[in-house]
Amino acid sequence: MTDEYFGTPAQIAMMRRTSALWSLLKDHPDYGFYGRSVMLSDYGAGGFEAFEPLIRLSGAGVAYGVRTDAADEEKATLAGAGFHTDSYGYCHTVEPSIELAREVVGRHALPDDLTVIEIDMESPAADVSDLAEVALAGGVLPSPGHVLRGRTVDGVVLLAREVGTGRPVACAAAFDSFKRGTQRGDHAWWGMLSTVPDRRGQRIALILGAMAMLRMFEKTGLSKFFTSIRHGNASSTALCAKLGVAHTGWETIVGMDPEQFSGQLTA
Numbered sequence: 001m002t003d004e005y006f007g008t009p010a011q012i013a014m015m016r017r018t019s020a021l022w023s024l025l026k027d028h029p030d031y032g033f034y035g036r037s038v039m040l041s042d043y044g045a046g047g048f049e050a051f052e053p054l055i056r057l058s059g060a061g062v063a064y065g066v067r068t069d070a071a072d073e074e075k076a077t078l079a080g081a082g083f084h085t086d087s088y089g090y091c092h093t094v095e096p097s098i099e100l101a102r103e104v105v106g107r108h109a110l111p112d113d114l115t116v117i118e119i120d121m122e123s124p125a126a127d128v129s130d131l132a133e134v135a136l137a138g139g140v141l142p143s144p145g146h147v148l149r150g151r152t153v154d155g156v157v158l159l160a161r162e163v164g165t166g167r168p169v170a171c172a173a174a175f176d177s178f179k180r181g182t183q184r185g186d187h188a189w190w191g192m193l194s195t196v197p198d199r200r201g202q203r204i205a206l207i208l209g210a211m212a213m214l215r216m217f218e219k220t221g222l223s224k225f226f227t228s229i230r231h232g233n234a235s236s237t238a239l240c241a242k243l244g245v246a247h248t249g250w251e252t253i254v255g256m257d258p259e260q261f262s263g264q265l266t267a
């Protein structure tokens with residue numbers, strides 16, 4: 001259970017390096033983490049100098065704080081240093097997410113054949129690997145087990161299973177990624193939303209996502225959330241908007257060192 005990493009060999013190797021790097025940076029106010037890569041809170045303040053070491057050390061880094069209209073320029077700077085880049089729309093709570101989540105769970109119920117479990121330190125290894133399987137089925141990179149279990153980052157990780165078959169069908173998560181009192185410290189990262197293709201369109205992700213928000217609020221008091229959505233992901237954009245999480249013109253930039261990691265960090 002100490003070595004639960006999922007994804008391609010390159011993703012796994014990258015997350016092992018990232019996890020080691022986070023053990024050194026975990027008290028630094030400018031960085032955050034929920035398992036995939038170390039995140040720079042404000043590229044606008046730290047710039048390339050603060051971002052480059054993250055990419056060189058772990059193979060991939062994530063930076064926030066870039067205006068969407070400046071993203072191409074910043075990506076060109078990274079490309080000029082030999083890095084590959086990717087980007088997502090940075091989305092955050094713009095309407096009261098907790099109230100909306102309460103309305104969702106008050107108005108809708110999960111299909112009767114589903115049960116929800118919360119992953120914790122004592123969860124059987126099969127629960128964690130099943131969650132990873134569901135995430136990966138949607139192209140979503142699951143965090144390593146030490147994060148999913150709450151050993152290194154506080155959070156909420158939910159898995160929905162079919163009662164009869166035991167088949168895992170959907171997942172959602174939220175993590176307390178940035179230190180309180182820092183720029184993003186009053187927001188929890190939220191996401192890891194994935195529903196297996198044959199169960200989509202039944203409001204499972206909406207309800208599970210709302211449940212993850214409510215449980216996160218109960219555990220940590222955090223009532224605001226942020227996530228990153230690939231431009232053009234209509235289902236995720238619509239779902240997040242229903243929970244008050246929307247794009248406001250900021251970008252999430254990914255920098256990758258192609259000698260260590262390339263492709264997509266996640267869907």
Ligand SMILES: CC(C)(COP(=O)(O)OP(=O)(O)OC[C@H]1O[C@@H](n2cnc3c(N)ncnc32)[C@H](O)[C@@H]1OP(=O)(O)O)[C@@H](O)C(=O)NCCC(=O)NCCS
Nearest residue numbers: 138193194195200201202203204205206234235236238239
């Ligand atoms: C995004 C995803 C998790 C949605 O799962 P789901 O269980 O089918 O979603 P829900 O049924 O709960 O949909 C909730 C809302 O999202 C919107 N939505 C869902 N699918 C949609 C689609 N294909 N197009 C547009 N809107 C859509 C609807 O507004 C829906 O609410 P409504 O039913 O009241 O109209 C699923 O499509 C998936 O696993 N995708 C691949 C992984 C992924 O992209 N994850 C998000 C990464 S940011």
